[in-house]
Amino acid sequence: LEADSSKQAKNLILxxxxxxxxxxxxxxxxxxxxxxxxxxxxxxxxxESFPYVALAKTYSVNAQVSExxxxxxxxxxxxxxxxxxxxxxxxxxxxxxxxxERSRARTLVEEAEARGLSTGIVTTTRITHAxxxxxYAHAAHREWEDDSMLPADAREADFPDIARQFAEFAIGDGIxxxxxxxRAQFLPERAKDPEHPGVFGARTDGRDLxxxxxxxxxxxxxxxxxxxxxxxxxxTSGPVLGLFEPSHMRFEFERGEDTAGEPxxxxxxxxxxxLLARNPRGYVLIVxxxxxxxxxxxxxxxxxxxxxxxxxxxxxxARAQVKQDET
Numbered sequence: 001l002e003a004d005s006s007k008q009a010k011n012l013i014l015x016x017x018x019x020x021x022x023x024x025x026x027x028x029x030x031x032x033x034x035x036x037x038x039x040x041x042x043x044x045x046x047x048e049s050f051p052y053v054a055l056a057k058t059y060s061v062n063a064q065v066s067e068x069x070x071x072x073x074x075x076x077x078x079x080x081x082x083x084x085x086x087x088x089x090x091x092x093x094x095x096x097x098x099x100x101e102r103s104r105a106r107t108l109v110e111e112a113e114a115r116g117l118s119t120g121i122v123t124t125t126r127i128t129h130a131x132x133x134x135x136y137a138h139a140a141h142r143e144w145e146d147d148s149m150l151p152a153d154a155r156e157a158d159f160p161d162i163a164r165q166f167a168e169f170a171i172g173d174g175i176x177x178x179x180x181x182x183r184a185q186f187l188p189e190r191a192k193d194p195e196h197p198g199v200f201g202a203r204t205d206g207r208d209l210x211x212x213x214x215x216x217x218x219x220x221x222x223x224x225x226x227x228x229x230x231x232x233x234x235x236t237s238g239p240v241l242g243l244f245e246p247s248h249m250r251f252e253f254e255r256g257e258d259t260a261g262e263p264x265x266x267x268x269x270x271x272x273x274x275l276l277a278r279n280p281r282g283y284v285l286i287v288x289x290x291x292x293x294x295x296x297x298x299x300x301x302x303x304x305x306x307x308x309x310x311x312x313x314x315x316x317x318a319r320a321q322v323k324q325d326e327t
Contacts, residue, residue, distance in 0.1 A: 010281065010326050011276075011284075011285075011326060012112075012284045014076075014285070014286045015311070015315055017311050018125075018288055019293025019294075019295075019296050020293075024305070027305055028045060029041075029043050031306075032045065046312040046313070046319065047315045059080075060083050061080050066083060068130035068142070069086050070082060070084070073087055073088065076134055077106060079105050084141050084142050085139075086130065086140075086141070087107055087134055088100060088103040088104060088105055088139075090103075095151065097139075097153065097159040098157075100140055100159075105138075107134070107136065108284060108286075109135045113174070115172075116172065117281055117284055118278070118284075119276075120272040120275070120285040121136070121177070121179075121285075121286050121288075122177075122178075122269055122272050122285070122287045122288065124288070124290045125288065125291065126180060126182030126247055126248055127178055127179075127181065127182045128146070128166065129182070129290065131290060132288060133162045133166075136175060138165070145163060146162070146163050146184070146185040146202045146203050147204055163185040163209055166178070168216075174216065175239065176239045176279075177239065177275050178240070178241050179240075179268040179271070180242075180290075181248045181249040182245070182248075183224065183243040183246045184200070184247060185202055185203070186203070186208070186210050186213075187200070187202070188204075188205075191208065194224055195246075196246060199246045210222055210243075213241055217238055218238075219239075220241065221238060221240045222241050222242075224243055225260035225261055226261025226263060227261065229242055232271060233275075234277070242263075250262065252265070252291075252307055253303070265287070266316075266317045269314040270317045270318070272287075273285065282326075287314060289308065289310065289311030292304050292308050
């Protein structure tokens with residue numbers, strides 16, 4: 001996008017490729033080009049055609065090699081923090097729920113909601129995973145995705161886990177669009193997953209957070225499969241929550257094998273933009289290609305590079321869909 005200092009953008013889209021270092025970008029560029037029948041080196045990923053590039057140091061307060069909670073907290077709050085902290089500054093103590101109140105850091109999503117903009121979060125991981133969670137939650141550990149992961153003292157104090165913080169998010173009119181995985185964190189342990197009969201919810205407190213979210217947003221739309229996703233459009237009223245897997249969404253190369261079908265990262269991005277554009281005041285959308293990192297964790301270059309190419313596809317789709325002079 002060409003910069004124009006005389007104009008002020010009303011929309012913001014922040015793309016985060018989790019685990020997407022320089023070597024991954026280089027390899028993915030070649031991988032994508034060779035899949036197109038070219039040599040690969042002459043290829044360019046969608047985001048490589050932007051007019052500016054910069055490098056960021058990703059160290060955190062207490063780690064040279066950081067992780068997703070601290071790094072995403074830095075991206076959406078502007079402050080560096082300690083490893084494993086979600087939406088907290090460096091005064092937070094990992095594992096200590098009592099340190100949360102004194103160390104809360106206001107997030108970009110919270111700021112946008114307070115100003116009357118619409119907000120959206122799209123990820124291929126669980127919506128409660130470290131990167132998306134850092135956009136809306138405040139927790140002393142990234143693993144506190146549902147109440148079963150809370151330490152005893154936090155559970156006794158009724159400290160809200162990350163999924164509960166999403167369901168109870170009350171700034172502005174709430175998060176308008178959320179697409180990703182992680183149904184198990186929202187469902188009680190005796191509840192069967194709607195797609196996989198042998199899979200159950202993860203919550204031990206008996207709460208059904210999908211029902212709780214629907215209670216807070218009676219005009220909202222809850223979707224969990226591709227057909228329901230396809231029915232969403234600009235005419236959809238109210239917020240949208242789409243959770244397409246009990247845990248993380250599938251890697252792009254195996255997405256077609258999914259029982260109920262699930263959308264790609266590019267498709268979720270396009271749909272989110274369509275829905276968020278309903279607000280004339282503008283929106284903030286955060287899109288994570290979260291499974292690039294998982295491919296690397298598995299030592300699987302094919303998965304990591306395939307996810308990076310799909311991340312590039314999402315950027316390309318977004319760039320074609322938005323009005324570039326206001327985004």
